[in-house]
Every structure is written in C-alpha cells, then in structure tokens.
Amino acid sequence: MTAPPAAIEAxxxxxxxAIHPAPTRFLRRYVFSTDHxxxxxxxxxxxxxxxxxxxxxxxxxxxxxxxxxxxxPILGRVLYGRSGGVISxxxxxxxxxxxxxxxxxxxxxxxxxxGFGNFLVPLLIGAxxxxxxxxxxxxxWTMAASTSVLTASFFVxxxxxxxxxxxxxxxxxxxxxxxVGQTMWVVAIYLNGSASVMGAxxxxxxxxxxxxxxxxxxxxxxxxxxxxxxxxxxxLFVPVLAAGMVLLFFDRVFGTQFFIAGSTIRGGGDPILYxxxxxxxxxxxxxxxxxxxxxxxxxxLAFFARKPAFGYRVTVGALIAIxxxxxVVYGHHMFTTGMSPLLGESFMVLxxxxxxxxxxxxxxxxxxxxxxxxxLTTPMLFCVGLVFTFGIxxxxxxxxxxxxxxxxxxxxxxxxxxxxxxxxxALLLSSFAAVYFWFPKMFGRMMSERLGKLHFWPxxxxxNLVFIGQLLLGYAGMQRRLYDPSVYDFLRPLLPLxxxxxxxxxxxxxxxxxxxxxxxxSLFRGKPAEPNPWQVGxxxxxxxxxxxxxxxxxxxxxxxxPHELGSPEARARGKDWLAQDxxxxxxxxAEESR
Amino acid sequence: xxxxxxxxxxxxxxLVDGVLGYLTWATGILFLVAVGVLVVSLVRxxxxxxxxxxxxxxxxxxxxxxxxxxxxxxxxFAVDAVLAARAHRALSDRFWRYPDGDPRALxxxxxxxxxxxxxRTAGPDGRFATPxxxxxxxELHVPVGRxxxxxxxxxxxxHSLYLPNFRTKLDAIPGSxxxxxxxxxxxxxxxxxxxxxxxTSHYKMRGLLVVEPEExxxxxxxxxxxxxxxxxxxxxxxxxxxxxxxxxx
Numbered sequence: 021m022t023a024p025p026a027a028i029e030a031x032x033x034x035x036x037x038a039i040h041p042a043p044t045r046f047l048r049r050y051v052f053s054t055d056h057x058x059x060x061x062x063x064x065x066x067x068x069x070x071x072x073x074x075x076x077x078x079x080x081x082x083x084x085x086x087x088x089x090x091x092x093p094i095l096g097r098v099l100y101g102r103s104g105g106v107i108s109x110x111x112x113x114x115x116x117x118x119x120x121x122x123x124x125x126x127x128x129x130x131x132x133x134x135g136f137g138n139f140l141v142p143l144l145i146g147a148x149x150x151x152x153x154x155x156x157x158x159x160x161w162t163m164a165a166s167t168s169v170l171t172a173s174f175f176v177x178x179x180x181x182x183x184x185x186x187x188x189x190x191x192x193x194x195x196x197x198x199x200v201g202q203t204m205w206v207v208a209i210y211l212n213g214s215a216s217v218m219g220a221x222x223x224x225x226x227x228x229x230x231x232x233x234x235x236x237x238x239x240x241x242x243x244x245x246x247x248x249x250x251x252x253x254x255x256l257f258v259p260v261l262a263a264g265m266v267l268l269f270f271d272r273v274f275g276t277q278f279f280i281a282g283s284t285i286r287g288g289g290d291p292i293l294y295x296x297x298x299x300x301x302x303x304x305x306x307x308x309x310x311x312x313x314x315x316x317x318x319x320x321l322a323f324f325a326r327k328p329a330f331g332y333r334v335t336v337g338a339l340i341a342i343x344x345x346x347x348v349v350y351g352h353h354m355f356t357t358g359m360s361p362l363l364g365e366s367f368m369v370l371x372x373x374x375x376x377x378x379x380x381x382x383x384x385x386x387x388x389x390x391x392x393x394x395x396l397t398t399p400m401l402f403c404v405g406l407v408f409t410f411g412i413x414x415x416x417x418x419x420x421x422x423x424x425x426x427x428x429x430x431x432x433x434x435x436x437x438x439x440x441x442x443x444x445x446a447l448l449l450s451s452f453a454a455v456y457f458w459f460p461k462m463f464g465r466m467m468s469e470r471l472g473k474l475h476f477w478p479x480x481x482x483x484n485l486v487f488i489g490q491l492l493l494g495y496a497g498m499q500r501r502l503y504d505p506s507v508y509d510f511l512r513p514l515l516p517l518x519x520x521x522x523x524x525x526x527x528x529x530x531x532x533x534x535x536x537x538x539x540x541x542s543l544f545r546g547k548p549a550e551p552n553p554w555q556v557g558x559x560x561x562x563x564x565x566x567x568x569x570x571x572x573x574x575x576x577x578x579x580x581x582p583h584e585l586g587s588p589e590a591r592a593r594g595k596d597w598l599a600q601d602x603x604x605x606x607x608x609x610a611e612e613s614r
Numbered sequence: 615x616x617x618x619x620x621x622x623x624x625x626x627x628x629l630v631d632g633v634l635g636y637l638t639w640a641t642g643i644l645f646l647v648a649v650g651v652l653v654v655s656l657v658r659x660x661x662x663x664x665x666x667x668x669x670x671x672x673x674x675x676x677x678x679x680x681x682x683x684x685x686x687x688x689x690x691f692a693v694d695a696v697l698a699a700r701a702h703r704a705l706s707d708r709f710w711r712y713p714d715g716d717p718r719a720l721x722x723x724x725x726x727x728x729x730x731x732x733x734r735t736a737g738p739d740g741r742f743a744t745p746x747x748x749x750x751x752x753e754l755h756v757p758v759g760r761x762x763x764x765x766x767x768x769x770x771x772x773h774s775l776y777l778p779n780f781r782t783k784l785d786a787i788p789g790s791x792x793x794x795x796x797x798x799x800x801x802x803x804x805x806x807x808x809x810x811x812x813x814t815s816h817y818k819m820r821g822l823l824v825v826e827p828e829e830x831x832x833x834x835x836x837x838x839x840x841x842x843x844x845x846x847x848x849x850x851x852x853x854x855x856x857x858x859x860x861x862x863x
Binding site: 369389394 | 615616617618619620629630633634637641644645648649651652655656659660661662665666667668669670671672673674678679682683685686687689690693694695697698700701702704705706709710728768769770771772774776778781782783784785787788789790792793794805807808809810811812813814815816817818820
C-alpha cells in the first residue's frame with residue numbers, strides 16, 4: 021500500500037539482516053538472555069506464579085467474608101498458626117493489600133505485557149528481536165528484584181504493607197503504617213514501575229523502527245496496536261506513580277511532609293495530592309492492562325470467525341481515542357473527596373465520553389462474528405467469554421461515572437465487582453486465550469483442547485457469578501475492605517450471598533488446577549505443533565514452532581493485512597488464509613489490495 | 615437470600631435511586647441486545663461442512679462505519695447525555711446547594727479518627743467552640759424534617775462518612791474540611807459506616823444516626839447539653855473536639 025519507511029530499508033543490509041548465533045552457555049541462553057522469546061517466557065512464568073499466589077490470597081479473603089472468625093482449614097495452620105488458624109484483622113488488611121498489588125503489578129502486568137508483549141511484538145511485526153535487547157533483559161531483572169523486595173516484606177517486623185493497594189496517604193505514611201513492610205512495598209512498586217517503563221520504551225521503539233518492509237501501521241495485527249498503545253501510556257504515566265512513590269518514600273523515611281496533614285501530627289502537606297498522583301497513573305493503568313487484552317481478542321475473534329476483523333480502522337481509531345481520553349478521566353476515582361463541582365462534572369462528562377469509543381470497539385467485535393464461520397476452539401471460547409463479561413463490566417462503569425450514583429456506590433462492593441469484571445475476569449479470560457493460542461508457538465507443543473474446554477466452562481461461569489454477586493453486594497450497600505461485615509446490622513442479611521460468592525470462588529480456584537495440569541502436561545507431552553496449527557496469516561505462524569533464535573531466516577516483506585481470511589486470492593489456492601508475506605501470482609484487483 | 619437496597623429515609627435519596635433504576639434498565643437493555651446478537655452469531659455462524667470460512671467483508675465501507683458510529687452516538691445520547699444532564703440538575707439544585715445561611719439547618723462538626731466519629735453541634739448560643747457545645751461520640755442525633763449541614767475533618771488518615779439510608783458518603787480528609795448536607799424524612803435509628811480503608815479496625819468504625827421528631831429531639835438536646843457542660847474542661851478545651859465552624863482551630 022504505502023512504501024516501507026526509509027529508515028527500515030536503510031537497515032536492510034548488514035545491521036538488521038545480520039543473524040547472530042544463539043548463545044551456547046546456559047546462563048546467557050536461559051537466565052541472562054537478551055532473546056525476546058526467552059525473556060517473554062521468563063515474564064510469563066513469573067506472572068503465572070504470582071497469579072497463583074494472588075489467587076490463594078483471594079480465596080483467604082473470601083473465606084473470611086463467608087465465615088468470619090472461623091479458622092482457615094489446612095492453610096490456616098501454616099499461615100496463621102499463632103491465632104489458631106483464624107485470619108486476624110491486621111492479617112486481613114495485609115491480604116487485600118497484597119492481593120491487589122500482586123494481581124495488578126506482579127501477575128497481569130508480567131503475563132500480558134511482559135510475557136506476551138515480549139514474545140509477540142517482534143514476531144508479529146517481522147523483526148529479529150527488540151530494538152534494545154539488553155534493556156529488555158534489565159527490565160526483566162528489575163522486575164525480579166521488585167518481586168524479591170515484595171516477597172521479603174512478608175518477613176519483617178510488623179509484617180507486610182496493609183494500606184490497601186492504592187496506599188492512600190496518610191494511612192500509607194508512618195501515621196497509619198509504621199512498619200518497614202510498607203516502605204518495602206513502596207520500593208517494590210517503584211522498581212516494578214521502572215521495569216515497566218524500560219519495557220515501554222523498548223516496545224515503542226521496536227514498533228516504530230523495526231517493522232518489516234511493507235508492515236505499515238494499518239497492516240499491524242491489533243495485538244501489536246494493543247501493546248504499542250499500552251506502552252505509550254506506560255511511558256507517560258508510570259513515571260507519575262514513580263514520583264508519588266518517591267515522595268511517599270521521603271515522607272516515610274526522611275520525615276518530609278508531602279502528604280502529611282492533620283492534627284495528630286501537624287504537617288503542611290496534602291493527602292489529596294497523593295490521590296491525584298496515584299489516579300493520574302491509576303486510571304490509565306486500567307487501560308494499560310486492558311489494551312493488550314483488547315488487541316488479542318480483536319485478532320483472535322477474526323481468526324476463529326474466519327473473517328477479516330470488522331472495521332479495522334475504526335477499531336484502531338477507537339483504541340487511540342481511548343488512550344487519549346484515559347488520561348483525563350481519573351478524577352472519577354475521587355468524586356467523594358469533595359472536589360470542586362466544575363472539576364467533578366468535567367471528569368464525569370469526560371468519563372462518559374469514553375463509552376463511545378468503547379462501544380465502537382465492542383460493536384466491531386460483534387461485527388467480526390456476524391456471518392463468520394466460527395471455530396469454537398479453546399482460545400475462541402475464552403474470547404467469546406470475554407465479550408460477554410466485558411459487556412457487563414463496561415456497562416456497570418456507567419453507574420460509577422455518574423456522580424449522583426457514585427455517592428452511594430463509591431467504595432462499595434459495586435466498585436469491586438465492576439473492576440474485577442474488567443481487571444480480573446476480562447483480563448484472565450484474554451490471558452488464557454493468549455496462552456492457549458500462542459502456547460504452540462512458544463513451546464512447540466499443542467495444549468489439550470479437551471482439558472482446555474474443561475477449564476473454560478467452570479472458569480467462565482464462576483467468574484461471572486462471583487463478580488456479579490459482588491455487584492449485588494454493593495447495590496445492597498456493603499463497603500469494601502471490611503474484616504467482618506456483620507458488625508453492621510444492615511449488612512447481616514448479606515451473609516448468605518457472601519457465602520455463595522465464596523463457595524463459587526473456591527470452584528473457580530479449583531478449576532484453575534485443570535489449567536495447571538494442562539500447561540505442564542502439554543509442555544512435556546503435548547502433541548508437537550506444526551508451524552501454523554490455527555491456519556492464520558500473521559507472521560509468527562510463518563516460522564517454525566518454536567521460532568529459531570533469529571526468528572526469521574529472511575526478513576519478510578509484508579503484502580497484506582493481518583486477517584485476510586476467506587479472500588478470493590486465498591480461495592484460488594484452495595485455502596481460506598494467506599500469510600501476511602505470501603506472494604500470490606494472480607494480479608490483485610484494486611479492491612482486494614489491503 | 616434477601617438482597618435489598620437499605621430503605622431510603624432522606625429527602626434526596628430518591629434522586630440516587632432514580633439514577634440507579636434508569637441505569638439498570640438502560641444498561642440491561644443494551645446488554646441484552648448485545649448478547650442477543652452474540653447468541654444469534656454463535657448459533658448461526660458456526661463453521662460446518664460446506665461453510666468453512668466467513669463472509670469476506672472488512673466492515674470498512676462507509677455504510678458499516680456510519681452504522682457503528684450511529685449506534686455509538688445513540689447510546690451516548692440516550693444514556694450518557696441523559697445521565698449527565700440529570701446528574702447536573704440533581705447536584706446543582708440539591709446535593710451541592712448547601713444550607714449555608716439557612717437558620718433552620720442543624721450544623722454539625724464531624725471529627726473522624728481511627729476508629730470513631732465525634733459529632734459536635736453548637737449549644738444554645740449558636741456558636742461553636744464554646745463550653746455549651748454538644749459533643750457526642752459515635753452517635754449523632756438529628757431532628758426530622760430539617761436540613762443537617764455537616765462539615766468533616768479527620769485527625770489522622772482518610773475516612774469516609776457513609777450513610778447508606780441517605781444514599782451518600784463523603785471523605786474526611788486530614789488537613790481539609792469537606793461538607794455535605796442531608797435531610798431525614800423518617801424517624802428511626804440508622805447506621806453510619808466508614809467507607810474508606812482507614813487501618814486495622816476500619817470495620818469497627820460504625821456510628822449511629824438517630825433521627826427523632828422535633829419534640830423528642832429537643833428533650834434529648836436538653837439532657838445532652840447538661841452532660842456536655844458537666845464534661846467540659848476549661849483547661850482542656852480541645853477535648854471537646856471540633857473547631858469554630860467557619861475558620862478552623
């Protein structure tokens with residue numbers, strides 16, 4: 021369509037086209053590797069381990085809410101021996117703090133952005149590696165350092181952080197949390213953010229500079245758009261969080277008073293400043309996490325509906341609009357802080373405007389499925405499940421965008437249900453879809469379809485029941501982060517609902533064991549994967565599974581978009597897909613040229 | 615299993631319930647339509663022998679783009695714009711129109727701390743920070759049918775005064791003063807909660823709001839004034855927590 025950027029052509033000769041041999045020493049090859057495929061797997065494993073840890077914490081939280089003060093079976097004796105297996109109030113605050121922290125920063129971020137972002141971006145755009153392979157390695161090891169600090173914080177006097185994952189000042193200053201655990205939390209988040217920014221710089225540069233010839237922006241898989249836009253947000257807004265962490269660190273360690281005010285300890289700072297810094301990062305963070313998921317799902321829906329993605333340009337435009345808007349809506353997290361009416365209503369209207377591009381994205385998903393020829397494979401089931409779940413999660417956001425409704429629903433379980441439908445349900449469904457879809461490319465073996473479906477159904481049903489149940493709790497008025505809701509008379513009738521949610525959550529947890537079994541069984545015993553088991557055209561499927569160290573023997577020249585399924589030129593060759601770099605001898609007619 | 619919203623006993627709570635009701639219907643219909651389309655696709659558009667591939671359309675013709683845009687905009691104007699207009703009216707006419715000079719309004723200073731609420735109202739002299747102030751811990755008595763004007767402060771961390779039966783909440787923030795107002799329609803005892811995580815015993819930061827008819831409120835006030843006067847320690851005025859309403863202490 022358009023000519024490849026000149027910069028890329030200039031690289032064609034020796035630099036970019038040069039193939040470096042794979043390192044032979046174990047440490048260089050598997051531990052301190054600069055290969056994006058190895059780093060991607062490292063991030064994936066790290067994320068999956070922490071997903072399990074965060075998941076167990078969720079189960080403990082649900083235990084306490086369903087059976088307040090009853091000793092936790094089995095695990096309780098190990099974790100809470102001193103209180104006879106009962107979760108104490110302080111342990112409970114640590115649990116919900118670390119559950120949120122781990123899931124967001126140490127599970128979903130490494131799985132989707134670190135793991136799949138690393139593995140996929142160079143392969144999908146036809147590059148040999150990231151633009152800065154060493155920076156990539158440093159990014160992973162910074163993340164690893166961050167996880168070490170976070171893990172160590174559990175073993176210090178007064179225990180780990182317990183000011184909530186949002187760590188609002190002044191609770192997160194020494195007024196509310198004097199222990200060193202909270203300081204270590206601050207350091208861990210700072211390191212984690214540094215790793216994210218390193219990754220973001222790398223992804224952005226890679227996408228801009230290293231696209232294969234012919235891989236125009238409008239021929240990139242939406243997955244790449246997702247990672248690219250996520251990286252833009254990461255590069256812009258994670259530093260804001262880092263700034264907040266630095267100031268909080270100073271308040272905690274050096275006795276400054278950036279965030280400290282009040283009469284217990286006099287101070288000239290402002291706790292609201294922390295909330296601005298946190299949410300100026302925190303709201304884009306929601307999109308940082310969901311954009312890759314949207315990208316993956318948009319591509320996979322097209323692949324398995326055997327149709328081009330509906331409205332590619334509108335989808336890309338919608339994603340860009342969301343990215344821009346996401347930075348000016350964060351105030352809706354602070355409606356109850358008594359912010360100025362003008363500011364409050366501005367944030368309300370801006371937040372509502374985001375629903376338009378989101379609706380376009382959603383409609384395009386439905387458009388992709390319409391008149392398709394769906395193959396309901398395991399990754400496709402997870403994607404369709406996401407469409408359903410995201411529908412509920414997105415629409416319930418409208419309740420919280422409205423200041424009037426938010427006055428009642430703010431800080432209740434309605435908020436918990438809403439953001440779990442997006443950040444937990446939708447992200448998990450898309451992460452699983454990605455694992456099932458790219459596992460053959462990553463590890464050279466197929467995962468079991470039968471176990472995959474056995475994993476999908478209980479996961480999908482339980483996720484929805486759990487989080488819709490939480491929406492109901494919030495509607496009935498139950499606040500977040502209560503150790504024992506039965507302290508309130510008006511919450512006591514909710515105990516049966518809490519029990520139901522908890523029991524469903526245990527089922528959800530148990531269903532993940534099917535995934536673990538499938539993952540490890542397939543890793544060693546799965547059917548060896550062909551180069552292109554799903555019969556789709558994006559570039560990663562044109563190379564062997566797993567790809568060689570240098571990805572492409574010859575850098576591909578891209579001639580068409582990512583989901584040209586069922587095109588006449590493909591049918592002329594007796595199949596319904598064409599690789600993005602496959603040259604077809606027939607003269608292309610003008611209307612088929614993209 | 616009983617799942618109900620707590621009874622609304624305020625003059626303005628119906629505005630919140632109205633929005634919740636409208637949104638439940640509007641989003642419910644949108645969701646059902648979307649799921650309907652999805653289900654039709656799932657049933658009809660499956661791969662089967664003789665139908666291995668989907669229709670070769672990109673959905674990028676002008677018609678397709680206009681269609682999606684139209685649906686998006688209809689949704690925006692039918693749901694978002696209606697909501698925003700409604701919210702703007704409710705906020706500027708009611709919730710943010712504070713009973714500042716209203717002589718009928720009962721003014722209350724709320725001091726939040728880990729983990730309790732202290733309420734102070736001016737005594738017969740109508741001024742705060744004087745020995746006749748009525749100070750109560752964890753229990754706020756108010757008359758029915760009069761605006762209650764609350765100003766909030768916190769001594770330590772961020773708390774949030776949550777009145778489920780009045781459909782509202784407001785943060786108490788160290789270093790600043792926030793304000794809200796409510797008016798009760800029905801006498802009774804209602805729960806006050808803390809909605810913002812404020813430390814280990816956040817869950818115990820419960821208070822009571824006692825709404826009484828004017829006469830019994832007066833009777834209670836008389837007793838409370840006597841109590842407060844007896845408890846007042848001139849050497850230690852700060853123990854009667856609050857400030858001088860307009861300015862701060």
